Amino acid sequence: MSFVRRWTPQRLTLAILFVLIFAMAVRVPTDTDTWWHIRSGRYIVEQRRIPTTDPFSHTRYGQPWVDHSWGAQLALYGVYSLFGDGIEPGAGGNIGLALYMAALATLGMAFVYRMSAANVYVRAFALVLGTATAAVFWSPRPQMFSFALAALLLYLLHLYKRRHVDRLWLIPPLIALWANLHGGFAIGFIFLLGFLLGEALGNVFAETDDPRVVRWGRLRKVALITLIAVPAVALNPYGVQMLAYPFRTVNIGVLQDFIQEWASPDFHERQTWPFIALLLGTLGMAALNRRRIDWTDLTLVSGTAAMALMSGRNMSVFAIAATPVLTRHLEAWLTERGWVLRPRRHVSTAQGWLNLVLLLLIVLGALGKIAGALDPQVVRRAQEERFPVQLAAFLRTTPPPGRMFNSYNWGGYLMFAAPNVPVYVDGRTDLYDDAFLREYLSVVFVREGWAETLDAQGIDFVAIEGQSVLAAMLRTMPQRWAERQFDDGRSALFVRVR
Numbered sequence: 001m002s003f004v005r006r007w008t009p010q011r012l013t014l015a016i017l018f019v020l021i022f023a024m025a026v027r028v029p030t031d032t033d034t035w036w037h038i039r040s041g042r043y044i045v046e047q048r049r050i051p052t053t054d055p056f057s058h059t060r061y062g063q064p065w066v067d068h069s070w071g072a073q074l075a076l077y078g079v080y081s082l083f084g085d086g087i088e089p090g091a092g093g094n095i096g097l098a099l100y101m102a103a104l105a106t107l108g109m110a111f112v113y114r115m116s117a118a119n120v121y122v123r124a125f126a127l128v129l130g131t132a133t134a135a136v137f138w139s140p141r142p143q144m145f146s147f148a149l150a151a152l153l154l155y156l157l158h159l160y161k162r163r164h165v166d167r168l169w170l171i172p173p174l175i176a177l178w179a180n181l182h183g184g185f186a187i188g189f190i191f192l193l194g195f196l197l198g199e200a201l202g203n204v205f206a207e208t209d210d211p212r213v214v215r216w217g218r219l220r221k222v223a224l225i226t227l228i229a230v231p232a233v234a235l236n237p238y239g240v241q242m243l244a245y246p247f248r249t250v251n252i253g254v255l256q257d258f259i260q261e262w263a264s265p266d267f268h269e270r271q272t273w274p275f276i277a278l279l280l281g282t283l284g285m286a287a288l289n290r291r292r293i294d295w296t297d298l299t300l301v302s303g304t305a306a307m308a309l310m311s312g313r314n315m316s317v318f319a320i321a322a323t324p325v326l327t328r329h330l331e332a333w334l335t336e337r338g339w340v341l342r343p344r345r346h347v348s349t350a351q352g353w354l355n356l357v358l359l360l361l362i363v364l365g366a367l368g369k370i371a372g373a374l375d376p377q378v379v380r381r382a383q384e385e386r387f388p389v390q391l392a393a394f395l396r397t398t399p400p401p402g403r404m405f406n407s408y409n410w411g412g413y414l415m416f417a418a419p420n421v422p423v424y425v426d427g428r429t430d431l432y433d434d435a436f437l438r439e440y441l442s443v444v445f446v447r448e449g450w451a452e453t454l455d456a457q458g459i460d461f462v463a464i465e466g467q468s469v470l471a472a473m474l475r476t477m478p479q480r481w482a483e484r485q486f487d488d489g490r491s492a493l494f495v496r497v498r
Contacts, residue, residue, distance in 0.1 A: 004349055004352035005346070007352045008345060008346065008355070009347070010344070014124070016362050017113075017128070019359075021106050022105075022366070023367075024135065025101055025138060026099070026101070026102045026374065027098060029094050029098060029140045029383075031139040032411070032413050032427065033139075033141055034139065035412045035417070036056070036412035036413075036415045036427055036428065037141060039415045039419060040056075041073035041076050044077075050237045051070075053065055054431055056426070057431075058422035058424065059436070060431050063431070065428070065431050067238075068182065070180065071177075071180040071181040072142030072144075075100070076097065079096030079097060079099065083095040087396070088389075089387070090380030094383075097140035098140065098373065101144055105144065108147045108148040108150070108151040109151070111148075111151035112130060112323050115158045115323075115324040116327040117331045118328075119343055120343060121341055121343070122330055126327045129323070130320075131319070133275045133322075134147070134315065136312070137313045137316055143182055145181040145184075146185070149181070149188070150188060153171060156168065157191065158324070161214050161296070168222065171226075172228045175229040179232070179234075179242050180237075183249060189226070189230075190307075193226070194296070197299050198297070198300065199214045200219070201295040203219070205295070212294050213295075248430050259429075261312055261313040264309060265309070266312075278318070278326065279318070282325055282329070285330050289329055290336060291328075291332040293329070297325045300322075300325075304317050304320075388463070389417070391493060392413065392414055394493070395421045395463065396420070401460065403458050403459050404424055404463055405443070405457075405461070406464070407468070409465075411423045412426045424459075443470065444468065444469065444470050445469055461494060462481070462494040465490060480497055
């Protein structure tokens with residue numbers, strides 16, 4: 001019975017928290033970029049080499065390509081194949097994608113929980129808010145590795161600063177691994193530099209007896225580790241080119257101008273409200289209690305908040321940094337008022353059984369939610385609403401001859417579902433560069449010179465959204481473009497009349 005009596009309210013709350021986080025993170029894979037990553041992973045397995053030039057498009061074919069996510073692509077292709085390597089919507093591989101996303105999301109939040117303060121109830125409250133903030137841009141893509149590894153790196157700094165446990169030697173190999181999984185390794189350096197800046201300010205401005213400050217002697221080791229981590233990035237198939245990759249991506253203006261996750265958040269949308277609550281809650285708690293905010297907490301929270309305000313995809317980075325800070329100041333505020341809830345450390349056998357039954361019910365409910373989300377029919381309907389399924393099937397079996405012009409939003413899916421038809425453009429923005437993407441947009445929005453662009457690039461057929469401006473214009477030119485419609489209500493194919 002000792003096992004039963006271990007299920008105290010504290011342990012029960014913790015178990016329920018992470019069961020619910022995992023269940024919430026399980027979603028239908030409907031991100032178009034997921035599919036070009038799987039296609040690339042399949043290419044690496046089939047060709048037994050990591051690509052250094054583009055093999056998938058006709059506009060950039062053979063040109064240098066830094067496939068920064070090759071390691072994560074192998075993982076994505078692996079989990080997709082493990083559950084069924086099908087091309088049709090609703091195929092079993094979607095289960096693997098959803099579980100991959102949920103596992104890395106839960107792992108990242110576990111590190112956030114370890115960094116948090118206060119009792120399990122305060123932590124659970126903050127973690128639910130942090131999870132809702134971060135989950136906005138969770139999807140089965142390589143960026144999930146960046147989420148988990150960012151939380152791990154910040155946890156290593158947390159151990160060094162607050163628990164005097166030195167695991168800094170893990171950071172350079174962590175960065176080297178990260179550089180082979182996703183270009184988001186730059187987040188690691190943002191955390192390192194934010195930590196160094198915060199502690200330097202603490203040494204200058206904080207009281208000399210403040211135990212929270214990492215003094216100069218110990219801080220030098222963090223600086224040295226950061227310097228060692230820089231060349232560790234080059235331990236990848238592309239060498240030192242990877243060091244410049246984050247700067248190349250950030251400098252693509254089209255990302256901020258036209259792609260939602262790179263733009264500033266729209267706070268009229270409800271999914272951004274947890275971010276507002278976490279930001280205002282953290283600032284409010286820091287202001288309301290007598291405990292002055294730690295300089296490193298200030299630099300990390302303010303820095304990642306600025307990143308999130310400029311680009312919505314960074315809300316997940318902000319959640320990693322801000323959630324533990326919220327718990328520290330919430331704990332101080334509650335303690336000052338004597339509102340301290342102390343969880344029971346021991347329960348009777350009957351109470352232990354009751355807690356286990358409650359946990360079992362929660363687990364069964366979570367499994368029901370997961371099963372419902374991953375039901376093949378549910379997945380099929382969701383993916384048919386999101387992707388040009390019928391169009392892809394047509395291109396896979398009877399593609400028109402010649403070169404294709406396709407929607408940017410569909411490029412990744414077409415690479416996966418119609419692999420023998422080279423795409424015009426897809427989600428690899430770093431490959432296509434800003435000038436090319438703006439030329440693509442001039443065609444899509446039928447700006448001056450759009451028809452000449454299609455002619456100059458030898459486009460033979462256009463795969464585009466049926467309700468798009470370009471589709472409407474091509475319908476006015478039946479002598480030049482013959483339309484094939486699909487009954488999915490979203491896809492159109494226009495073939496050049498010869």
